[in-house]
Amino acid sequence: MPVRPIVKYGDPVLHSPSPPVAAIDHETSGLVADMVATMYAAPGIGLAAPQIGVPLRVIVIDLSVGADPSQLIKLVNPELVSKEGEQRHDEGCLSVPGYGGSPIRPARVTVKGLDLSGHERIYAATELLARAFCHEIDHVDGLLFVDRLTPLKRDLLKRKLRKRAKNSDWED
Ligand SMILES: [Zn+2]
Numbered sequence: 182m183p184v185r186p187i188v189k190y191g192d193p194v195l196h197s198p199s200p201p202v203a204a205i206d207h208e209t210s211g212l213v214a215d216m217v218a219t220m221y222a223a224p225g226i227g228l229a230a231p232q233i234g235v236p237l238r239v240i241v242i243d244l245s246v247g248a249d250p251s252q253l254i255k256l257v258n259p260e261l262v263s264k265e266g267e268q269r270h271d272e273g274c275l276s277v278p279g280y281g282g283s284p285i286r287p288a289r290v291t292v293k294g295l296d297l298s299g300h301e302r303i304y305a306a307t308e309l310l311a312r313a314f315c316h317e318i319d320h321v322d323g324l325l326f327v328d329r330l331t332p333l334k335r336d337l338l339k340r341k342l343r344k345r346a347k348n349s350d351w352e353d
Contacts, residue, residue, distance in 0.1 A: 182218040185233040190277045190325065191346025192234070198323040199236040199315060200260045205299050213255045213297060221247045225275045227313045229320030232276050240317035243307055256294035256302065259318050263291040268308070271318060272326045278351055280338060284329030285311045
C-alpha cells in the first residue's frame with residue numbers, strides 16, 4: 182500500500198469531473214488501499230482519487246484517522262441522494278495546504294455508492310461526516326471547498342492560490 186504524492190490546487194485533475202469506475206476489480210482495490218495509506222500518512226479524514234492524480238469517482242473517509250477500523254468508509258461511484266438543512270464550519274483540504282474556509286454544507290445527507298464487492302452501500306450522515314461526504318464527492322465532481330465560498334472570499338483565496346500554484350510554492 183504505497184503512500185502516493187497528493188496533487189495540489191491548480192492541477193487540472195482536481196478541477197474537472199472524474200468519470201465513474203466502470204468495473205470494480207483488483208486495480209480498484211489497489212487504488213483504494215493506496216488512498217487509505219495516503220490519507221492516514223497525511224494525516225487526513227478523507228481523500229478522493231483525483232487527489233492522488235487518478236481521475237475516478239472513488240472516495241475514502243475515516244473520521245478516526247485509523248484509530249477505529251469500523252469508521253473507515255471506502256466508496257466507489259458515490260452519489261449524494263438527498264440533503265437537508267445547512268451547517269457551516271471550518272474546512273481544510275490536503276490539496277490546498279495551509280488554507281481553510283467555511284463553505285455552507287447540508288446538515289444531513291444520504292449518500293450511496295458501491296463497496297469493493299460491488300454491493301450498494303447507503304449512509305445517512307450528519308455533522309462532520311456529512312461535511313466529509315460533501316467535500317469528497319465535490320472532489321470527484323472537480324470542485325474544491327474554495328469553489329463553495331462566498332464570491333468575495335473565493336476570489337481573494339483563488340488569487341493567492343493561483344500565485345502559489347504557478348510557482349509550485351507549496352510548503353510540503
Ligand atoms: Zn479535499
